[in-house]
Amino acid sequence: MFRYIDCIDAGTEFCPCNLADTGECIICSQLRGKTFCDCLNWKGSCIFQEYYWNHNKSKKVREFAEYVVVDKKYIRDDLIKFDIQVNAHLARQLNSIGSYVFLKNPKSPEFFSTPISIMKSNLKNNQITVVVKIIGVKTKNLGLAGDKILLKGPYWNGIQGQVFLKGLKNSTLFIAARGVAAAPALMVAKKLKLKGNEIIVALDVGRHSENFAKKDFTDLGCKIIDVSMVDYSKYSLKEEFIKIIAELKKKYEFKVILSAGSDEFHELLLNHLYQFDNSLKFATVNNGIITCGEGVCGSCEAKLHNHLIKTCKQQYNPAELFIKPKGEV
Amino acid sequence: MRIIVIGGGWAGCAAALQAKKCGAEVLLIEKTDLLLGLGNVGGIIRNNGRFTAAEEMIALGGGDLFKIADNCARHKNVDFPGHKHATLYDVNRIEPEVRNYLYSKGVNVIFETRVVDVGTEGNRIKSIYLFDGTEIEGDVFVETTGSTGPIGNCLRYGQGCSMCILRCPSYGPRISISMRAGVEDIQGLRGDESFGAMSGSCKLVKETLSEDIQEKLNKDGVVVLPVPKEDINVEKLNMKVCQQYALKEFAENIVLLDTGHAKLMTSYYPLEKLRKIPGLEKAKFVDPYSGGKANSIRYLSMAPRENTMKVCGLDNLFVGGEKSGLFVGHTEAIVTGTLAGYNAVRAGLGLNLVELPITLAVGDIINHENEMKKSIEGLKLRYTFAGANYFERMKKLGLYTTNVEEIRNRVRSLMLEKFFETRII
Numbered sequence: 001m002f003r004y005i006d007c008i009d010a011g012t013e014f015c016p017c018n019l020a021d022t023g024e025c026i027i028c029s030q031l032r033g034k035t036f037c038d039c040l041n042w043k044g045s046c047i048f049q050e051y052y053w054n055h056n057k058s059k060k061v062r063e064f065a066e067y068v069v070v071d072k073k074y075i076r077d078d079l080i081k082f083d084i085q086v087n088a089h090l091a092r093q094l095n096s097i098g099s100y101v102f103l104k105n106p107k108s109p110e111f112f113s114t115p116i117s118i119m120k121s122n123l124k125n126n127q128i129t130v131v132v133k134i135i136g137v138k139t140k141n142l143g144l145a146g147d148k149i150l151l152k153g154p155y156w157n158g159i160q161g162q163v164f165l166k167g168l169k170n171s172t173l174f175i176a177a178r179g180v181a182a183a184p185a186l187m188v189a190k191k192l193k194l195k196g197n198e199i200i201v202a203l204d205v206g207r208h209s210e211n212f213a214k215k216d217f218t219d220l221g222c223k224i225i226d227v228s229m230v231d232y233s234k235y236s237l238k239e240e241f242i243k244i245i246a247e248l249k250k251k252y253e254f255k256v257i258l259s260a261g262s263d264e265f266h267e268l269l270l271n272h273l274y275q276f277d278n279s280l281k282f283a284t285v286n287n288g289i290i291t292c293g294e295g296v297c298g299s300c301e302a303k304l305h306n307h308l309i310k311t312c313k314q315q316y317n318p319a320e321l322f323i324k325p326k327g328e329v
Numbered sequence: 330m331r332i333i334v335i336g337g338g339w340a341g342c343a344a345a346l347q348a349k350k351c352g353a354e355v356l357l358i359e360k361t362d363l364l365l366g367l368g369n370v371g372g373i374i375r376n377n378g379r380f381t382a383a384e385e386m387i388a389l390g391g392g393d394l395f396k397i398a399d400n401c402a403r404h405k406n407v408d409f410p411g412h413k414h415a416t417l418y419d420v421n422r423i424e425p426e427v428r429n430y431l432y433s434k435g436v437n438v439i440f441e442t443r444v445v446d447v448g449t450e451g452n453r454i455k456s457i458y459l460f461d462g463t464e465i466e467g468d469v470f471v472e473t474t475g476s477t478g479p480i481g482n483c484l485r486y487g488q489g490c491s492m493c494i495l496r497c498p499s500y501g502p503r504i505s506i507s508m509r510a511g512v513e514d515i516q517g518l519r520g521d522e523s524f525g526a527m528s529g530s531c532k533l534v535k536e537t538l539s540e541d542i543q544e545k546l547n548k549d550g551v552v553v554l555p556v557p558k559e560d561i562n563v564e565k566l567n568m569k570v571c572q573q574y575a576l577k578e579f580a581e582n583i584v585l586l587d588t589g590h591a592k593l594m595t596s597y598y599p600l601e602k603l604r605k606i607p608g609l610e611k612a613k614f615v616d617p618y619s620g621g622k623a624n625s626i627r628y629l630s631m632a633p634r635e636n637t638m639k640v641c642g643l644d645n646l647f648v649g650g651e652k653s654g655l656f657v658g659h660t661e662a663i664v665t666g667t668l669a670g671y672n673a674v675r676a677g678l679g680l681n682l683v684e685l686p687i688t689l690a691v692g693d694i695i696n697h698e699n700e701m702k703k704s705i706e707g708l709k710l711r712y713t714f715a716g717a718n719y720f721e722r723m724k725k726l727g728l729y730t731t732n733v734e735e736i737r738n739r740v741r742s743l744m745l746e747k748f749f750e751t752r753i754i
């Protein structure tokens with residue numbers, strides 16, 4: 001049976017990684033304890049060969065480095081926007097769909113580091129923009145950081161289903177974004193605009209009057225609809241949102257959707273849309289509990305068809321994870 | 330009825346063509362932009378017992394591809410060490426000829442499309458999946474993906490990717506379809522019981538050789554040049570796939586054959602050393618590009634099969650060419666591929682499957698290889714009409730002859746004349 005398998009790091013300067021050293025490579029059978037080739041997804045380079053030529057060792061791992069916080073602004077009492085000065089190489093590497101970094105207050109120990117999606121990466125001044133929502137120990141601690149911050153990256157698996165986004169040209173993308181998940185969605189919108197796509201963004205007004213990223217989406221030339229999406233009493237999609245989706249679907253005939261919200265929201269939205277059209281393709285913001293980003297610690301693992309997926313670096317097809325056949329919960 | 334053939338080497342072309350001749354709808358899927366696979370870098374046919382096999386196939390009505398190869402010949406009736414009456418087809422001319430012929434017969438071909446998985450239902454394959462997840466359903470499947478590579482195997486069992494005609498870095502690796510369907514592969518062994526075998530020849534750009542050599546190649550088809558004493562490496566012969574060329578003469582001499590390029594009958598020869606030989610001072614490799622250092626590794630992925638070419642344990646998967654055994658050669662690929670394509674159609678119709686009679690070389694080799702493969706010693710051998718153990722066997726059994734009339738009579742007496750020409754749908 002065909003398995004959609006992809007490792008976001010395959011073929012990059014970080015491949016082969018620690019997983020190859022331990023015989024756990026996601027793609028290469030030879031680096032998974034077998035002695036013959038049976039690679040699961042060819043990305044244009046042979047990971048086994050890379051490993052061999054690197055003296056049977058994995059490549060360098062990403063390490064923390066200190067960068068300057070150029071601007072830190074509270075957008076809301078629990079939302080902080082950071083502009084961070086990085087170097088040109090990193091800015092370029094982070095200027096892509098799904099990119100994220102680990103951030104840490106320089107005063108805190110290693111285990112305080114937390115993964116944060118890149119909202120913008122400005123190649124003119126090499127500044128990146130991220131938005132942090134204060135929800136717990138790590139993010140609170142990050143909020144206390146002064147003008148210096150520790151950053152480790154680049155990582156790229158902040159969006160699942162990237163294959164559907166990267167292939168989209170002169171077409172239409174529908175984004176449904178809620179809260180802080182609008183940040184990685186903005187990067188997607190920017191990239192897909194460059195490929196001549198029309199982008200329709202439904203932004204959840206949530207508990208506030210409007211989403212923090214609304215102006216940025218507007219500046220990119222996206223079509224914005226403010227809407228309240230979720231009925232919290234039943235945890236279902238609100239009638240008004242369902243109606244808007246139906247109208248937009250009819251008007252724009254989009255085939256690809258980015259769901260930018262929590263996993264519960266992905267499940268509601270994907271199942272709802274799938275009922276009407278099972279040919280739709282979905283991408284989702286990655287909400288895995290990412291701790292190491294290297295496929296090692298296991299905190300982000302999800303189970304799919306009896307296989308464990310290391311969601312910090314492995315891609316899956318969101319439809320396979322979130323769409324539940326009727327009757328199954 | 331839809332037959333899907335995976336891999337467009339000589340075996341796949343033969344299977345697709347035969348299934349079409351039998352009346353099926355045929356889809357041939359090839360990962361690169363060329364048909365013929367290794368056939369684009371070979372060229373030697375009709376040498377030794379291959380002559381008999383080609384004529385048997387022609388008499389059986391399955392000779393279309395041999396006729397095309399004959400028409401593309403640069404040289405006929407060439408002798409070189411250990412080999413007689415070879416035809417050398419032009420590797421630069423033959424691919425479009427075969428492609429157009431398949432099109433003219435109505436075979437559908439898709440290029441630059443790699444098959445990566447199968448969907449199964451019990452012992453049947455229901456569909457195949459392409460690299461991008463597209464599912465294609467079929468009734469019967471023929472796997473002719475060869476046995477070469479991919480890079481990881483060429484590295485683990487050889488000297489790394491040598492950039493051969495299959496171009497894995499661009500088009501992706503071969504995978505074993507039969508294994509994806511749950512049937513374990515068989516691996517060939519070398520003399521020292523390590524796995525696989527190294528491809529046995531390279532191609533030099535003819536224009537980089539001295540004018541004398543070019544002239545002689547164009548005229549006679551063959552040039553033999555002595556190797557400087559200090560560079561003779563008899564050891565290397567043991568690594569070769571092509572045991573028919575594992576002769577002392579091939580270590581002590583450089584044998585060049587004109588197949589459009591200059592085919593160098595040795596597995597890898599450092600350019601520096603090669604250029605010490607008079608006339609080769611400016612020589613350059615054209616396939617594999619790193620021919621001075623490495624060569625592709627083969628025979629790591631054979632499916633267990635019956636003598637009808639059906640894969641053991643699966644109801645509707647057939648194999649041909651190197652995928653089906655330790656066969657070396659275009660002729661061997663065409664013979665096994667043709668039978669695989671023929672029986673694929675019979676399987677689709679629910680008819681009993683046929684074997685080729687062992688009183689013909691083409692039937693005997695299929696039976697013999699299957700028998701021999703059961704032992705470790707047998708896994709170390711290769712099977713070709715052109716030489717080594719199997720050619721000896723042909724001679725011993727009286728199967729080898731170059732008398733075309735006699736071959737026709739043998740086929741006629743079996744009442745198998747034009748056997749492969751009959752439509753069965």
Ligand SMILES: Cc1cc2nc3c(=O)[nH]c(=O)nc-3n(C[C@H](O)[C@H](O)[C@H](O)COP(=O)(O)OP(=O)(O)OC[C@H]3O[C@@H](n4cnc5c(N)ncnc54)[C@H](O)[C@@H]3O)c2cc1C
Nearest residue numbers: 336338339340360366367371372373444475650651658659
């Ligand atoms: C350098 C060299 C020179 C040779 N010279 C001669 C010679 O002169 N005379 C001779 O008789 N024999 C020669 N041989 C041997 C002969 O070429 C082979 O034994 C024979 O051609 C094998 O044919 P095949 O169809 O089984 O496999 P291949 O030719 O390997 O064909 C397999 C095909 O399948 C395709 N494929 C693989 N995986 C997939 C996939 N997943 N999806 C889609 N397509 C796929 C490949 O791209 C390829 O086109 C030579 C071999 C080499 C390497």
